[in-house]
Amino acid sequence: MYNSIICRYHEIAIKGNNRRVFEQQLIRNMREALNAIENLKIRAVRGRIWLELPERKPFSATEIDLIKEKLKFMFGLESFSPAILTPVEINAIKEALNSVADSVFSPVMARKSKVSFRIRARRSNKRFPLRSKEVEIELATVIGDKYDNDRIFVHLDDDADITVGCEIRDEFAIIFFDSFHSGGGLPTGSNAPVLALLSGGIDSPVAALMTMKRGSAVGFMSFHSDPYTPPETTAKVRRIGEYLNGFQPPQKHFFVNLSPIQKMIRDCCDPQYRTILYRRMMFRIAESVAKKYGFYALLTGESLGQVASQTVENMSVINNSTSMLVLRPLVGMDKLETIRMAEKYGTFELSKEQVPDSCTVFLPSSPATRSDVPRLESEEAKLGDFRKVLDEMIANIEVY
Numbered sequence: 001m002y003n004s005i006i007c008r009y010h011e012i013a014i015k016g017n018n019r020r021v022f023e024q025q026l027i028r029n030m031r032e033a034l035n036a037i038e039n040l041k042i043r044a045v046r047g048r049i050w051l052e053l054p055e056r057k058p059f060s061a062t063e064i065d066l067i068k069e070k071l072k073f074m075f076g077l078e079s080f081s082p083a084i085l086t087p088v089e090i091n092a093i094k095e096a097l098n099s100v101a102d103s104v105f106s107p108v109m110a111r112k113s114k115v116s117f118r119i120r121a122r123r124s125n126k127r128f129p130l131r132s133k134e135v136e137i138e139l140a141t142v143i144g145d146k147y148d149n150d151r152i153f154v155h156l157d158d159d160a161d162i163t164v165g166c167e168i169r170d171e172f173a174i175i176f177f178d179s180f181h182s183g184g185g186l187p188t189g190s191n192a193p194v195l196a197l198l199s200g201g202i203d204s205p206v207a208a209l210m211t212m213k214r215g216s217a218v219g220f221m222s223f224h225s226d227p228y229t230p231p232e233t234t235a236k237v238r239r240i241g242e243y244l245n246g247f248q249p250p251q252k253h254f255f256v257n258l259s260p261i262q263k264m265i266r267d268c269c270d271p272q273y274r275t276i277l278y279r280r281m282m283f284r285i286a287e288s289v290a291k292k293y294g295f296y297a298l299l300t301g302e303s304l305g306q307v308a309s310q311t312v313e314n315m316s317v318i319n320n321s322t323s324m325l326v327l328r329p330l331v332g333m334d335k336l337e338t339i340r341m342a343e344k345y346g347t348f349e350l351s352k353e354q355v356p357d358s359c360t361v362f363l364p365s366s367p368a369t370r371s372d373v374p375r376l377e378s379e380e381a382k383l384g385d386f387r388k389v390l391d392e393m394i395a396n397i398e399v400y
């Protein structure tokens with residue numbers, strides 16, 4: 001019965017002169033996500049995006065389900081509603097409501113003896129002869145005439161069993177019942193791409209999603225320590241990367257074997273600085289790959305104070321190893337907030353599987369919670385010309 005999908009955005013709307021650029025990016029992303037639906041028309045009309053089939057053919061139930069799934073986390077989009085599009089004429093609108101009401105009211109009336117409903121009309125077409133309130137009364141009368149008045153009643157609050165939405169615009173009017181949340185934020189691709197250091201943990205996948213939501217496409221770099229970490233370590237993070245690519249136009253995933261430099265660090269440096277030394281090497285490798293492949297910043301799942309390597313002192317020493325901007329969107333979040341987001345986006349299921357991490361290879365029993373740059377530089381001096389080793393490691397990167 002639905003012959004259109006009305007899609008609403010929020011943050012794009014306040015973009016002034018650039019709005020069109022953001023809108024076009026959102027449309028490209030939606031087109032790519034929904035490419036399984038043949039001949040789908042996606043148009044931007046006055047602050048909304050509309051989906052339609054040729055000749056306004058109704059969408060099938062399968063198509064509606066697909067759209068719901070694909071737009072659930074479409075960044076840049078605030079909400080969407082399957083809708084019935086009608087001519088801008090009150091009798092046509094009433095007729096449309098009359099013909100679809102059963103499919104929405106009957107299931108609820110089968111469950112409940114008394115069903116509350118409300119009509120919410122909006123009129124952007126100021127030439128339309130009825131005001132919004134008058135439209136609401138006309139449409140409430142359609143429902144009132146149709147059903148036994150002992151079974152239904154008008155209730156204006158949010159918790160009404162059924163809300164009938166009606167929008168009257170210049171070129172058409174619509175009736176809709178449900179509004180579904182979408183991803184919010186800005187369309188991925190509207191900001192420059194960044195490279196995430198993606199571990200198999202809970203945090204970095206959430207950091208990647210938060211950044212996609214701010215408009216940056218996210219490439220991925222994951223470190224393993226083959227043969228000191230098992231193949232499951234890379235298999236797991238590869239699955240996470242694939243899953244995350246479902247939220248954006250897919251990006252590359254780089255895999256780096258960190259063990260050559262880890263062995264050198266194990267053999268030459270003070271054990272309490274191992275984690276920080278590993279991280280500084282990770283940043284150097286990531287920076288070099290980011291520059292080569294056109295990523296403008298690095299991204300991590302670090303959160304202030306969570307573990308020894310994330311004290312302000314240690315993070316600043318780690319940060320000092322790169323001149324690139326490092327985004328840390330989780331910095332102000334507590335672990336439970338991050339877990340809730342991981343659950344919402346569906347990454348928690350993938351992250352919770354326990355496999356050994358690259359950073360825990362040769363880990364000391366008590367890592368330093370404080371360090372400083374001169375100290376780390378003198379540890380690194382013990383490694384000789386480690387840049388050569390890093391270059392070799394970079395040459396051996398696997399790209400998916």
Ligand code: ATP
Nearest residue numbers: 197198199201202203204221222223300301302358
């Ligand atoms: P996560 O849950 O993301 O692993 P964490 O709380 O376990 O984070 P750490 O293990 O200290 O914290 O890692 C901090 C950040 O360093 C990670 O969020 C990630 O961005 C990066 N990182 C750590 N290990 C790896 C790895 N093996 N490959 C790529 N990046 C990593």
Ligand code: MG
Nearest residue numbers: 199200201357
């Ligand atoms: Mg981790």
